[in-house]
Amino acid sequence: MAKLLFLGDICGRGGRQWVSHRIPTLRRELELDFVVANGENAAGGFGITADIVQELLSNGVDGITLGNHVWDQRGFDQAIDGLPKVCRPANLPEGCPGRDFLILERNGLKIGVFSVIGRVMMNMSLDCPFKKADKLVSKKQGLNGIFVDIHAEATSEKQAMGWFLDGRVTAVIGTHTHVVTADEKIMPKGTAFQTDAGLCGSHRSIIGCEPDPIIHRFLTGIPCRLTVASGDIRINATLITFDPTTGLATDIQRLEDKQPE
Numbered sequence: 526m527a528k529l530l531f532l533g534d535i536c537g538r539g540g541r542q543w544v545s546h547r548i549p550t551l552r553r554e555l556e557l558d559f560v561v562a563n564g565e566n567a568a569g570g571f572g573i574t575a576d577i578v579q580e581l582l583s584n585g586v587d588g589i590t591l592g593n594h595v596w597d598q599r600g601f602d603q604a605i606d607g608l609p610k611v612c613r614p615a616n617l618p619e620g621c622p623g624r625d626f627l628i629l630e631r632n633g634l635k636i637g638v639f640s641v642i643g644r645v646m647m648n649m650s651l652d653c654p655f656k657k658a659d660k661l662v663s664k665k666q667g668l669n670g671i672f673v674d675i676h677a678e679a680t681s682e683k684q685a686m687g688w689f690l691d692g693r694v695t696a697v698i699g700t701h702t703h704v705v706t707a708d709e710k711i712m713p714k715g716t717a718f719q720t721d722a723g724l725c726g727s728h729r730s731i732i733g734c735e736p737d738p739i740i741h742r743f744l745t746g747i748p749c750r751l752t753v754a755s756g757d758i759r760i761n762a763t764l765i766t767f768d769p770t771t772g773l774a775t776d777i778q779r780l781e782d783k784q785p786e
C-alpha cells in the first residue's frame with residue numbers, strides 16, 4: 526500500500542511555518558510516500574511565490590496545487606514555468622503559463638496530480654472542469670495513482686467531481702472553502718473523496734483571515750483589506766492509503782495537527 530497526505534490550503538506565514546516544521550516528522554511517523562499541498566494562500570493569504578515554493582519543497586512537500594489565487598503575487602506568471610513541482614489549475618483558459626498536470630516520483634512509485642477550479646460562484650473565466658479532468662485522466666497511463674484537487678465553492682460541484690471520476694482516480698479532494706468537512710469516504714468504485722480538506726493556518730479566524738475587517742465588510746458592504754490571522758495554527762490534512770497496482774484508495778482519514786500555543 527502507498528500513502529499520500531494532502532494538505533488543505535496553506536494560509537500565510539503561520540500556516541507555512543507550521544507545515545514546514547511538521548512535514549518532515551509526519552513523513553516519518555506516518556510513513557508517507559507523497560505529500561501534496563494546496564499553496565494558493567501561502568503568501569500572505571494571496572497566491573504563492575517561487576521562494577515559498579522552494580521553502581515548502583525543501584521541507585518535504587512533493588507537489589503543490591493552486592486555485593483561484595494562482596496569479597495574486599506579481600511575477601508568479603513569469604516564474605511558474607520554472608517550477609516543475611507546481612501545477613496551476615488545469616482548466617484556466619488556453620495559453621496560461623504553468624503545468625496543468627504533475628508527475629511525482631517517490632519510492633519507486635509514480636503518481637499524477639492536478640487541480641481544476643469549479644465554475645459555480647467562482648466568477649472567473651474557466652474551461653469546463655469536468656471535461657478537462659476527463660481529458661487529463663484518460664490520457665495518462667502507467668501511473669500508480671492520480672490525485673485530483675477540486676478547488677470550488679459549491680459542495681455539490683465538488684461531490685459531482687467525485688462521482689464523475691469515481692473508479693478512475695485515487696482521490697478527489699476539495700479545497701478553497703478552508704473549512705474541513707467530515708464526509709471523507711471511499712466511493713463505490715474505489716476513489717477516496719472529501720468535500721474540503723480544510724485550512725493549514727490560523728483557526729482563530731474567518732477562513733484564515735482576521736475576523737473584524739470581514740465582519741465590517743458584511744455589516745457595511747464597504748470593501749476592506751484582508752489580513753491573515755494569527756493564533757490557533759493547525760494543519761488540516763487528509764491521509765489517503767491506496768493500492769499502487771490498481772491506483773484505487775483503500776482508506777481515507779482526516780488528520781489535524783495543532784501547533785502548541
Ligand SMILES: [Fe+2]
Pocket residue numbers: 534565566592700701702703
Ligand atoms: Fe484558499
Ligand SMILES: [Fe+2]
Pocket residue numbers: 565592593594676700701702
Ligand atoms: Fe481558492
